[in-house]
Structure formats: structure tokens, C-alpha cells
Amino acid sequence: MKIAIDAMGGDYAPQEIVKGAIQAALMYPDTEVILVGQTTRISEFLSSSDQPKNLLLREATEVISMEEHPANAVRKKKDASIVVATRMVKEGEADAVVSAGSTGAQMAAALLGLGRIKGIERPAIGTVMPTLEGGKLLLDVGANPDAKPEHLVQYAMMGSIYAEKILGLGNPRVALLNIGSEETKGNELVQATYPLLKQAPLNFIGNVEGRDISYGRADVVVCDGFVGNVLLKMAEGLAGALFQIIKEKITSTTLRKLGALAIKPGLKEIAQMMDYAEYGGAPLLGVNGISVICHGSSKQKAIFNAVRVARECVESRFIEAIHEELPRFLTEPIQKKQ
């Protein structure tokens, strides 16, 4: 298997990307890990002694920054790292691409380079949310801010396959994010989506509300990209603010500092539970190839885990599974799984 990594994308590129790639290459000796980018810069962080045999470099002279207009940049910079890495997937030189760079650019590169899966009108970005019941999938978190009901149904289908194949959740419980539990609740979009999901061959458990997410009351939570993006960032901000204030409050006196020392391992366990890096990222759902999106602030661990996710997507034949499931959604809208 061959995994292409965009070495130039992310807040800590290329150093942390290189470190994650080395870790992945060491952990998966059967996999060629290919760092794509400005090889002279990449090499600064690679000594010949610590470069595993299965870690390769591929030159790409250009870089797309977070500030650039994604689609324009992808069209113009044919030799940008994310464009080259995505092209490698298209041309069979790699089985998957991993990037922590501009999500918009990664999506544009995937749409232009790999194309959509036939029958999927809009791709979705999924994210694995840490919950009290383990990682659960929330999608879309920003690919498509103005979704239509049929888009949400397609997200639900792809999300269900992802939860089953990659998160290992059997017969995943799929829910619609709403502002109440009744079928008639919500805005026009979710009101129109509910009956479609009810008829779809999915384990649809109805609506969940915002407060249900962190308790893990559904395995796949579906929403439009505007709502999902705002939610995801709210959760990150709130968790960050809370940990900041906890740190201040439990070290404000000498006695508390001693107490903090004793409970530190407990807080570390929580931080690990909440750590997005543990989940590594999630593939862009709906494009015709594996393109794993990582958080912009990804460091070594997140990149390593993203390679793991990419491997699992390839091994589980994730793209093929979507191709195979799609016809059921188009031809048997009434039949219900379970």
C-alpha cells in the first residue's frame, strides 16, 4: 500500500508532518509512506539514519497557503503539494492522500482530481467527535454550508458505512441533528430530511439534540455543513476554555497545586479522551478516492493516526463499499435494515 502525505500542509508543517510520517513508516513496514512537497525543506527534518526504507520523498515545488482562494489556487498551482499528492491517487501511484493543509484546497484538489462518486451530489467532511461512549461521527462539518435534504441522506449513508468499516460500530445508529425529538421539529431542511431518512435502508434512530452528542447517543450525527462547522468549533473552543480555566483554578494556591499534582494523571486521561489527534482525521466523503483531512493544528500523533485511518479506508475498500451501497438508496427507498 502507498500513502501520499502532503508535507507542506498544516500549522506545524513540514516538521511535525515528517515526524508523523516517520512514525507511520516504522509502524507499517508494508506501507510506502510518501512525503510530497519541497524536498529540500522536508530533508531538513530527516537524517539518513532515521529515514526508514519505506519512507520516500516526492518533489512538489509549490505550496497552497490557508489564505488563498482554494479552487483558484488548485487550478493555478499544478505543482502544489496537495495537488500533486491527490494526482498520485488519481493515477494509481498512491492509494490515499493525507493532508493537514487548507481544507478548502484539499477538497478542491479532490473534486477536480478525483471527482465525485456517481450518485453523490455533494461531498461531506466528517469528523470523529470524542464522546463519553468513544468516537462518533459528525458530518458534514463544513464542505457544504447550504445542504439539501437529499444531500443529508447521502451523508447519512456514507457516514453509516464509515462508522461500520472504520470506527468498528456494528449497525450504526444514525441520527438527524435537530432542536427537538419530534419528527415535526426543526427548520425546513431537517423537516424535509426526516421522512427521507426514515425510509432509507439505515438504522435511523430519529432526531438527536445538541446535548446528546457528547453523551454518544448516536454513532452518526447528520447535519448541514454550516451547523456542523459551528458546532465542531464551539466544542473545541469550549473544551479549550474549560481546560484553561481548570488549569488556572487548580493551581491558584499552594494547597491546590499539591492537589493538582495528585489528580494530574486523571486530567491527562481526560485530555487524551478529548484529543482529536487520537482519531487522526477523516476522509472527505463522496469523492472517488481516499483523501484524509486532518486538523490544521495536527502534530506527529495526528498525522500518524491519519495514516492509520487512510490504511483502514483502503483495506476496508471504503470507496467500493459506497459504490455498492448507493444503488440500494436509489432503488429500495422503503426497505429498512435491522
Add this chain to the structure above:
Amino acid sequence: MKIAIDAMGGDYAPQEIVKGAIQAALMYPDTEVILVGQTTRISEFLSSSDQPKNLLLREATEVISMEEHPANAVRKKKDASIVVATRMVKEGEADAVVSAGSTGAQMAAALLGLGRIKGIERPAIGTVMPTLEGGKLLLDVGANPDAKPEHLVQYAMMGSIYAEKILGLGNPRVALLNIGSEETKGNELVQATYPLLKQAPLNFIGNVEGRDISYGRADVVVCDGFVGNVLLKMAEGLAGALFQIIKEKITSTTLRKLGALAIKPGLKEIAQMMDYAEYGGAPLLGVNGISVICHGSSKQKAIFNAVRVARECVESRFIEAIHEELPRFLTEPIQKKQ
């Protein structure tokens, strides 16, 4: 001043409502606190010895439950506590109503009983969110799940007045909740709203993202009622889940239990910062009278604080301020404050 309290609404009604009312009556001897509901049930929690002179009862025989269709129930049950209490405001027998009951019923009672302020097309529910910089206003959190751009502008205006008059924030920074900082980001609704807010006589600071909320980067955050409701409940759920897991993790060994004892006061301080009960509730914005909405799980402290908010709304002539500000929004759309 006279404040009517719906004694029958909320998860802990009537007991905790009565306790909150007693506390408010004792704290504000100049205010008549009127408990509205089934007086025999209310009296169970009132002994003649602890009933302040300025705490009065008003009979209302019916109760609207959380399960009932709000508008239908309000139309049918003319003698429901929330309907009677709202009517008292309409007829000048009270200056404000406070309720922890069904938000839908409270809104329906206010719309039917008090009517909208002329020029405000849709009312909004505001909520004071605890942030690292103190309480900030988020609206709408559920009155209107399908908002139009002009609604969001009206929310911004009412929210700005609320932040200034009740939260005491001078020249409040008003922001649009979005998925990026650029003006062109977002879904159709916020894209159409941005230029309107830019032209409005407000201290509009542009877009904020989900992660900015908990850091208090704006004083008033405007969004549609679907997004706001999902966000608010997500924040509640995440904070609840986090505190649950913190409690488990810091008491899992004897050493950690000792440490937990030492930092307990710090955690209490945080819990207090995060406590919605401190803010008491917020009025339904856009109806022609003060109707303060409390969280369904309100106990004594929240009800007491809601009476405080109601008093402040009356004293600051909040409704009149909206009436006075509105014309500037209709006739001088280009002029910018500051």
C-alpha cells in the same frame, strides 16, 4: 414594581419556584412578587411564617405541560398559569412575567397576549452564555428556526440594547456567527445578513466562529434559531459530560481523592462560572412586554436571578428602548455608531 411568576412551570415546579420567589421577595421589599398557579399546591411549600408580605398568590387552575402543542394549549387553556401571568402583564397588573415552563407555550402566550413590537417581525430567545470574559448574549436560541436576514438584523439590534442595558456592556461588540472570518463565507442566510449588519447603526465587528464564543470575543452573537439552539444544547451537553468524566477520573484512586479534596474549591468556582442559574434567564426579545424565559431545570437560585433580570428590564425601560431605537434601523441604515 410587580413581577408575576409562573409557579407551575419547570422541572422543579412548584417547590423550587416558590423558594426562588421567597428569596426574591425578601431581597426586593419594594417589589410585589406574585406566584401564579394552583394556589393549594403552591401553599404546600409556603408556611405563613416564612411568607414575606410582598409575596402574593394568584389562582390559575390550569397547567400547560412540556408535551402539549404550545399554541393550541395556550389558546385552549385560558386559565393556565403562564397564560394568566402573561395576561397580568398585558393588563398592567404586573410589569413582567417569569417562567421556567414550556418555552413554546411561554412564547405563544407572549405573542398572543402581548403581541410583537411594531417593526420586529419575529421574536428571538436570547441566552446569556458563560464565557472566559463573563456572560455574553447568544441569540436566537430557538424562537425562529428559519430566519431571514432582516430577522437577524433585528436580533442584533435588540441584543445590543440588552447587552448594554442589562449586561452592562458599553458599546457592545455585535458579531455574526459564521464558519470563517471573511465576509463571503457561510451559507446563503449569513452571506445576505453580513452587508445589512455592516450598514446598521451597531458596533458590528464582523464574523465570529464557534470557537470564539467561549472566549467571549463578542458581546452579542447573532445566529438563526436552529443553529443557536443546537449550539446552546451542545455546550450544555459537553460541559455536563466533561464534569461527569472529571469527577470520575479525579476520584478513581485514594491519592487522587485526596488531591480532589484540595482542588475542590477551584472546581466549585468553575462550576459557578459555568452556572446558567447565575444569569437567571433572558427575556423573549421582540414582544411588547417583559417575559423572562428560564431554563426548564431552574431551581431557587435561577428563579431568584430571573426576577432580578425582570426587575432590571423594567427599571432600564428595556421595551421602550427597543421602540426608540427601531426607527434608526429603519431610516438611517448607513450611519455607523462608534
